[in-house]
Amino acid sequence: MRRKISAWQNAFQRVAILRPVTLVLATILHHADIILLRLSNGRLNFTAIMGLPVIELITIGAKSGIRRTLPLAGYPDGEKYILIASNFGRSKHPAWYHNLMTNSECFVNNKGLSGTFIAREVVGQERTQYWEFASSYYLGYQVYQQRAAHRKIPVMVLEPKR
DSSP: OOOOHHHHHHHHHHHHHHHHHHHHHHHHHHHHHHHHHTTTTTTTOOHHHHOOOOEEEEEEEETTOOOEEEEEEEEEEEEEEEEEEGGGGGGSSHHHHHHHHHHHHEEEETTTTEEEEEEEEOOOOHHHHHHHHHHHHHHHHHHHHTTTSOOOOOOOEEEEEO
């Protein structure tokens, strides 16, 4: 069952998953989100305009060892966050996925709340459950999986570090 979003958010999502639009978004969306987040003191970003919950994910680069900060759709499940490594249906996993696989400890900011989390990739029934959960927010994941048919899109769970 799809989460209730406004008619304009639904329309925006439907446009966003069109192949030419996705190609542009894959290149500029995270840069545009960072700029808008800074200009609005963390209140606005383009991803949230589509009705998606956004977190700021801070990881350590898998190759560089440099701290990386990225706004991402992060779906809350109690104290956990669910991340979908769709990379807009492109052929490779996103860099943040590789960062988390190399160093599972990460930092999350969400609406003024922040904390340290441990990331893990989920498989089997747990993956299916979280995939469906995230897909209830964003219809594009099904389209992205078709485009990236050669790879299974990873689903990551971030759990608070205890």
